[in-house]
Amino acid sequence: MDFREALLSSFEDEENMILCNSILGMSDAEQIVADMNDFCRCHLNSSIHSCLHISFSVGASFGFELENGNQIFIKVHKPTSADTITAISKPYLTAVSSVQKSLAESGFPCPRVLLEPTELGAGIATVDEFAAPGELRDAHVPAIRAAIAQTLAQLIKSTEPYRDAPGFASGRFGASETLYPIPHNDLFNFNRTAKGAEWIDAIAVKAKNTVNRIKGRVVLGHLDWSLKHFRFSGNEVAMVYDWDSLKLEDELNVLGIAAATFTTTWDIPVKITPSQEESYAFVKEYEQFRGSAFTGEEWTKVSAATTYCLAYVARCEHALDQEGNNYEGSFRHALASMVGELYLDV
Incomplete structure (x- = not known):
């Protein structure tokens, strides 16, 4: 064109x-x-x-x-x-x-x-x-979910030699003085759209406190590990995009962000949010490919990071859709339907 x-x-x-x-x-x-x-x-x-x-x-x-x-x-x-x-x-x-x-x-x-x-x-x-090999797939399919988890574990291992390279920015997940960071683009104004989002904020406060209380190791990870940035050949990852999301961040936060968003794309007609069971399975698969188990406290932080990420995206949704016209299947819907205080409480 x-x-x-x-x-x-x-x-x-x-x-x-x-x-x-x-x-x-x-x-x-x-x-x-x-x-x-x-x-x-x-x-x-x-x-x-x-x-x-x-x-x-x-x-x-x-x-x-x-x-x-x-x-x-x-x-x-x-x-x-x-x-x-x-x-x-x-x-x-x-x-x-x-x-x-x-x-x-x-x-x-x-x-x-x-x-x-x-x-x-x-x-x-x-x-x-411009590389577009393979095809788009649905991450609700267990084999695709596992491939995304495996590739994240592979990335974390592959970037370890570059972790101390000059120039890298820190991800600052949970580091903002306000409840949420300044939104990632100009479409979202949280201050003007606070009404009706109090329930989201209440969940975010508890999750963020837990995120900041527990410390993990800093890695060089991709902070937008969502389906919209993937292409597949069969059940294998063929391409990952959006490399300006590569930042220094706590591994547990990197994993929590991925667990909240690995199913998210608007390019094919699929549900954009993972269920609690799917997010839990994603973290278990990452843990397997990582090669070492998380402690109970580390699991708590991953769950809190997943929940806080869900809340941030839910606030972005609310900023554009205060009437709830696009609520069904949204991050707000996932958060409101959550069983337990954190998303991996399954």
Whole structure:
């Protein structure tokens, strides 16, 4: 599809327009097309032939086929301060690209890096190959769930040599002075939408206190280990995306985030939340692939981290849907249906 046409089509969704303005500082389609073409000609020696993908969230993501036939994926990141959950800077993205490059070369299922992080307007662009092997699968299928857990354990082991490399940002899970961190993009305003969310906050307070009371070991882990970033070949993981989520974080928090969101995608028609039993099974499978058992206290922290993550996403949902029109199957629904005080209490 023509890039300009694809961009204008994406702007028919008002949320995309809001996010584009917040990330790129503008939503002028003509200027964005010109800037992207200039960038590709300067750094990749070819103009854009067609657009393969556009999405906006924490960053502005574009898949292109260039005139020379190469297929690339550009993500433009808005720099943010180190005390936010995104913590985007050029040194950080450079550290991520270095590890991602090494992982890809070792055979880990992630895209090859094509260009070091480079300024693009007011943002910083990362450029990878556009890699979409295999297919999308449902993580409610036990074999797919186990593959996602196994790949997370593999990642944690593979990144151990890079844990002390300069430039990496800390994930800051549970570190904010307020109950929740500043939301990850401009669509969510927790202060303006607090009414009706008191029950979510009450669950989050207890879970966060437990998260911060129990300490685990710091690892270099992926903090958005959700189905939307995966492709599969059969029951094996074929590709993992979103490597700007690679941060230093307590392993138990990394696992809790994954246990809360490993089923989450809007790309295929599946339930986005795991059941309590599925989250518990995911953690047990990770524990098996990890090769060493968690203590009772560590299990408590993983359960608290899972619950706190569910509460954060539930608050994001509430910010956009205060009337509860999209409640069925949501994170709010999962949290409200929870048996016990923490999500792994099964």
